[in-house]
Amino acid sequence: MAQTLPLFVELKSVLLLQSEPEPEFASLEEFDPLRIVKLLEREDENVGIIVATDKNYLGGHPGWINLIKTNTSFPVIRQDFFIDPVQVYQSKAIGADGVMINLNFTGSKKLSDLLYAGDEMGLELFLEIDDLKLPSKLEFDLLTGIIVNFQKEPSNHIENLKKFCLSIPEYVKKLIRFFPHSKQEFTSLKSAGFQALVLSDEIWQRKNFIEEFNIIANWGSEIGADKQL
Numbered sequence: 001m002a003q004t005l006p007l008f009v010e011l012k013s014v015l016l017l018q019s020e021p022e023p024e025f026a027s028l029e030e031f032d033p034l035r036i037v038k039l040l041e042r043e044d045e046n047v048g049i050i051v052a053t054d055k056n057y058l059g060g061h062p063g064w065i066n067l068i069k070t071n072t073s074f075p076v077i078r079q080d081f082f083i084d085p086v087q088v089y090q091s092k093a094i095g096a097d098g099v100m101i102n103l104n105f106t107g108s109k110k111l112s113d114l115l116y117a118g119d120e121m122g123l124e125l126f127l128e129i130d131d132l133k134l135p136s137k138l139e140f141d142l143l144t145g146i147i148v149n150f151q152k153e154p155s156n157h158i159e160n161l162k163k164f165c166l167s168i169p170e171y172v173k174k175l176i177r178f179f180p181h182s183k184q185e186f187t188s189l190k191s192a193g194f195q196a197l198v199l200s201d202e203i204w205q206r207k208n209f210i211e212e213f214n215i216i217a218n219w220g221s222e223i224g225a226d227k228q229l
Contacts, residue, residue: 165193
């Protein structure tokens with residue numbers, strides 16, 4: 001039986017919507033992270049959970065990590081705007097199993113200190129990047145995975161996506177943040193070399209997010225993957 005291509009869900013109540021001429025922000029009312037995770041737990045025990053802890057721009061809360069860790073068996077990746085190693089140490093203290101560092105916000109100069117802090121704490125370290133752009137000097141040995149923000153049609157950029165994945169050491173997981181609208185789009189991402197999918201904010205715009213999640217999860221099961229995260 002083919003292995004599932006893993007899915008990750010981001011828990012946050014402020015969404016970044018891709019619209020013209022500029023992206024817009026939207027807020028989700030009465031967002032209940034534990035209810036959502038319990039629903040996901042019934043559907044897919046292997047789903048990855050990313051928890052936003054910034055209140056103002058991501059609509060998250062640090063307390064969500066303990067809430068989920070106490071009531072479920074899921075490991076949790078913390079999503080925030082990291083600029084100081086103290087924040088990484090704090091992540092371990094509040095129960096996170098990993099952190100997701102946004103390169104666009106953090107910048108290359110501060111990245112190394114954050115990665116070493118995470119490695120010292122035994123955290124899983126994920127680097128979030130935009131448009132396949134990596135810093136000139138990157139300590140891959142400290143990374144668990146790289147998450148690419150991607151909003152374009154995958155099949156039109158398949159060669160660039162493949163080149164990017166081939167440029168990353170095999171031991172670093174390749175993830176992409178995207179919302180596939182068809183099995184074909186999902187297949188394109190796998191064929192390019194990505195090993196997991198972080199569902200973009202579009203999932204929360206759907207009337208029934210769990211139905212949408214199951215549709216995409218079924219595509220992942222059908223497509224399969226060489227390895228799971």
